[in-house]
Amino acid sequence: MKKPTLYDKLIKYNKKVYPLHMPGHKLGRKINSANLAKIDVTEVRGTDNLHNPTGIISEAQEKAAITFGAEKTYFLVNGSTGGIISTISTICNEKDKILIARNCHKSVYNAILINNLEPIYIYPEIMESNGIVAGVDPYHIEENLIKYPSIKLVVITSPTYEGFLSNIEEIAKIVHKYNKVLMVDEAHGAHFKFNNYFPKTSIEQGADIVIQSTHKTLPAFTQSAMLHVQSTRIECNKLQKELAIFQSSSPSYILMNSLDSCRELLDRKGNKLFNKYTKDLKKCREALKNRLNNLKLIDKNVIGINQIMDIDYSKIVIDCSKTNITGVELDKILRNNYNIQVELSSINHIIAMTSICDSRYGIKKFTKALIEIDKQLNKINKKGKKYDIINHVLKYYNxxxxxxxxxxxxxxxxxxxxxxxxxxxxxxxxxxxxxxxxxxxxxxxxxxxxxxxxxxxxxxxxxxxxxxxxxxxx
Ligand SMILES: Cc1ncc(COP(=O)(O)O)c(C=O)c1O
The missing domain is CATH 3.90.105.10 (Molybdopterin biosynthesis moea protein, domain 2)
Incomplete structure (x- = not known):
């Protein structure tokens, strides 16, 4: 008989690799996965229905709203993707104009296609030295809101994958001055609220709707995410209906429980866990800042440049642009020689993702590995224009x-x-x-x-x- 393909391979991966990537539970740390089959029920009498919650789901969502600081919170079982498409479908009607930062996730573009919208792009700044996408200039938002007064919704990604934040407070003020709605894709910022080593959340900065992939940076299962509303500009009934269209009609209690359990853990032990974690993170960042001679840790000195308002210190972004290796090669060395897997590698950089579920051992192992690798590298001055991930064009068709x-x-x-x-x-x-x-x-x-x-x-x-x-x- 043929064995299942996935399980053994994934367990082997789990045993071999130290994961500096998502999900935030780091392959099973601080997450109770025993007995999950026992709670894998559906919306029968005695449970509740995510698409019309009146019982236990409603109660769990209300608790999450308090913990995450929103007026209203919706659990998502299809990742931020489902929340993004549902939000855009709630606010925009066919042929409406939508102002989006060009570095938005593909789900924003899919929502534009599904709803037949007219996108207007604003281009984020690009870091000169390494080509990484940075922040969005609030001035360009105002400029476009004046030029196209019929814009319905503004969509910004903050933080970016690399952890760069735009000035959401300023953007929210501008968007509201023109009586429009601001949605922030905060897929990578679900942990911000829980320690002031991290930036302010977009909800705290005045956005109307904020979507977070809880699974990316907190201990929750992949696909579990949350949508937070803090606004009178949103028709919540319509939003609830759209969420039912773009998510499964059999929402998984395993995922919803994972969100609820994550919230409970944060309420009960969040301070302690984040204090330990940020202490380890600070040590790691300090060592990398002082001891890397060729590789470079992207650190707070980028704040204030290229419209970067703040950075998320949980992302360890290593710039290789002044060395004789690419990010992809650095990723390979970490994987092959140290059994460390990072989240992303590209031409000029790698991104390692950390969370409260990282062990002190894991963070130290990564720090040491980078310092060791760095010693074997050479500094070189790569000439020429750095890469630009976004096709920056003046003219485009719908x-x-x-x-x-x-x-x-x-x-x-x-x-x-x-x-x-x-x-x-x-x-x-x-x-x-x-x-x-x-x-x-x-x-x-x-x-x-x-x-x-x-x-x-x-x-x-x-x-x-x-x-x-x-x-x-x-
Ligand atoms: C910026 C951003 N937004 C949205 C998403 C989609 O999130 P999810 O995987 O939770 O659907 C991602 C996924 O990587 C992302 O990076």
């Missing part, structure tokens, strides 16, 4: 209009100047580098080729990564 047009696949080198017919998304982070309707730039093709060389996964290319889909005519 992605929905483009989706109806006939398309052809052409060789990457022949696509420059043509209109993109598909999303091109390096993964992670899941931010579209090219959106359908954008004119493909030479820089994007250079970067795609570089990603292919480095074996970074790219979604959307065809014919074994040789061709790209373009639109014949708009």
């Amino acid at each position: 992605p929905k209009v483009v989706s109806y047009k006939t398309k052809t696949n052409v060789l990457l080198k022949d696509s420059v100047g043509k209109i993109a017919g598909e999303f091109i998304i390096p993964f992670p982070p899941g931010i579209p580098m090219i959106v359908p309707g954008e004119i493909i730039t030479k820089e994007s093709i250079i970067l795609i080729n570089r990603y292919i060389d480095l074996d970074i996964e790219i979604m959307g290319l065809e014919d074994n990564q040789k061709t790209i889909t373009i639109v014949n005519e708009v």
Whole structure:
């Protein structure tokens, strides 16, 4: 008989690797996974229904709202993805304009397609030295709200994958001055509320709707997330209906219990856990700041530059741009020589994700490994323009209009100047580098080729990564 494929492989991975990646429970630490099958019930009499909660789910959500500091909290069982699509579908109607930071997650673009919206992009700043996406200038938001008064919703990602925050307080004031709604994708910031070593939450800064992937940075199962509302501008009845459309009609109690248990742990022991964790984190960051000579820890000195208002210290972002290795190579050395797996590696950097579930041993092991690797590297001055993950274009067509047009696949080198017919998304982070309707730039093709060389996964290319889909005519 053939054995199941996944279980043994995943357990082997669990035993071998120290995980500096999500989920925040770090492969089973501080999470009670015993007896889960016993609570895997459905919405029968005596339980409750996530899509019309009146009993235990309603009570659990109310407790979460208090802990996470919101007026109202909804549990999500389909990740932040489900919450993002449901929110956009609640606020916008067909053909409405939506102002989004161009570095938004692909779920925002999918919501635009599903609802046939007209996106207006604002481009975040890019860090000069390493090409990492930084913050959004509030001025550009006001500029666009004046230019397009019919915009319904503003969507910003803060923090970014790398942990950079935009000035949400200022953005919220501007958005509300024009009586619009601000949704912040805070997928990576669910832990902010629990220690002041971390930035203020977007709810604290005045956003109307904030969506957090609890599973990314706190001990909760993958796919479990929360949507927080702090506003009178949101029609909560409509939101509840949209959430029922974009999530399973059999919401998992295992996931909902995971959110509730995470909340309970934070209420009961959050202070203690976060105090220990931040102490370890501070030590790690201090050592990396002082002892790395070639690699560079991205630290608080980036605050105030490129519209970065604050940073999330839980993300250990290591810049390799001045060394003789790429982020992908650094990731490989950590995996092969130290059994450490980080969350993301790219051309110029790696991201290691930490949480309250990291052990002191794990954080120390990572710190030591980086210091050791650093000693074997050389400093080099890489000349030329740094990569730019976003296809920065002045003119683009509506992605929905483009989706109806006939398309052809052409060789990457022949696509420059043509209109993109598909999303091109390096993964992670899941931010579209090219959106359908954008004119493909030479820089994007250079970067795609570089990603292919480095074996970074790219979604959307065809014919074994040789061709790209373009639109014949708009
Ligand atoms: C910025 C951002 N937003 C949203 C999401 C989607 O979150 P989820 O995986 O919880 O659906 C991600 C996932 O990586 C993300 O990085």
